[in-house]
Amino acid sequence: MHLRVVWAFLKKDTKAFRRDRFFVVLTFVGLLFYIGIFQVIPDSVDEIVELGVSGDIGVLLEGASFDDSGGLSVARFGSEGALVEAVEAGEVMAGLAFPDGFVAAVGAGDPVSVKVITGQGLPVELRGALTSAVREIAFGVSGQVLPVAQLAAEDVVLGVDRAGDQVSMRERMRPLFAFLVLMVEAIALGSLVAEELQQKTVQAVLVTPARMRDFLASKAVFGTLLAFLEALIILVALGALSAEPLLVLAVTLLGAAMVTGFALVAGSLGRDFITVLFWSMLFMIPLIVPAGALMFPGQAAGWIRAMPSYPLAKVIFETTALGAGWAEAAGSIVALGAWCVAALAFGSWVLRRRMVTQ
């Protein structure tokens, strides 16, 4: 490889990118937009469950001593109708409509029915928890013991216990923003490659001392640096480099190289901006899924964890939000490195074939 030739290509491509107003504006506006959105997203998690109750509940409330400190806030409503309206309006997450004479009926051992009112989106497990809570309240009111012995349970939390300090949506979205920036720059590189192929400037280049490997290397380096630098800006702006900056930078660099590989494929297959966009989206939309999956608690599905972009999103998330370090990220770095090599090799192979058959 001739470094002089690669350097000449890098200078030329940088110039070409700077002069492409569309991508410059898209990059600039995109960065501002993502940073703006990030600032608007709440940086804390409201862990209090707001519950509405109606009916004969005076004794119940005194006995249960509900208050905000236990993660449950109880609002009282004068009637079942008012409670239903409040649940529908989203003022409370769920409601318990106790019938008039509930306390007396429970005390006398008479059958009684309590309505558990929930909105459409309430998780089914919370609905079940509310039903159980009603039964427990009934036992308490009647003065009877539960039919089973009280179990002793020990909470074991692996890692840092985030109870009361959950990872905010803002923190969960960092990998997504980083990936969006990488994606835009991948499209920019794809367009540059497609233009080079369509205008057949690559033919002119290949009858000079520049070799095909110089051309491929320059595109890979340019795409990786472009994507990395843009991602770096967003990571700094989103405060993602406060913990383990070298680790975050390392995985971002690998991620930039990986999307560059896919960009080379999109650029080779595309004939113009629209077709490059089409091919880029075809690769990038599945690749963005892992970053999206990390926005929600719980473990991602197996196929998501198998995606090339999962290690990138995982390391950024766990490092910036959960305080993970090199040891925890080692496996992901190896996986990402392997994906990076595979994507670059595949992209170079497709581009080389396209150049040869031109």
Added chain:
Amino acid sequence: MSQPAIEATDLHFAYGDHEAVAGVSFAVAPGEILGFLGPNGAGKSTTIKMLTGQLRPRSGTVTVLGMDMATASAQIHGRMGVCFEEKNLYNNMSARENLDFFAELFGLSIDADEHLRRVGLGDRADDRVSGFSKGMKQRMMMARALLNDPDVLFLDEPTDGLDPVSAASIRGIIRQEAARGAAVLLTTHDMHEADELSDRVAFINEGRILALDKPEELKLAHGQRSVKVRRRAGEGVDEVIISLDGHGSSAQLADLMDDRLMSIHTEEATLEDVFITFAGRGLGG
């Protein structure tokens, strides 16, 4: 002939089942201009792609400046200039930036403005190529091909799209390059240009070289020499064509030299006529 600058030996290439080049052999000496003539699809572009190292021949060898293209393409490319038919310039860069970039690929430090002045674009050095006319782009292509003072020049339709004055200027540059010692392989559809510039011409059709010789020799050997005599005939004009190759042509001409004679024109065979006698079709089809 001295050591050839370009030597093609029994080149073959096929696109699938279609054999585009079927055993092409020729050589070009330093300082020689070889016109490469043939209709579209005759195999000219494929041959040039093999000669410039863009395509690997299925069989046969390409030797340029004594080096095998299969093993020494980088060294050959450093001493070669190519003017493509396609205007493959970086449109979003200025004329000067285009030349500077390619000079960097050659590892050269050049005065781009001087190269641009040579092709009549000295005053457009800072303008982006995207704003250039077809003729200006063609001149840029020539300037780029000459950046490294090449020992071998491949010129594909170098005057395509140029006005007569610019075309004459480019032809002058081609002659200068040949005079400097560069071997020039010139592909053109313009028979007059080929006739005017080429030391020798090769006719190629259906992947094979049909004839290769000096234009004059080809015209003499395969064309018909004749004169067209125009004479007054009452109110109209009478035209008579007399072959100079036949017996008694002098006597025939003498008979026509009277006061009704209006004009006599030589009817020399053109390269196109000669090509038709070989290929059975013209260069346009």
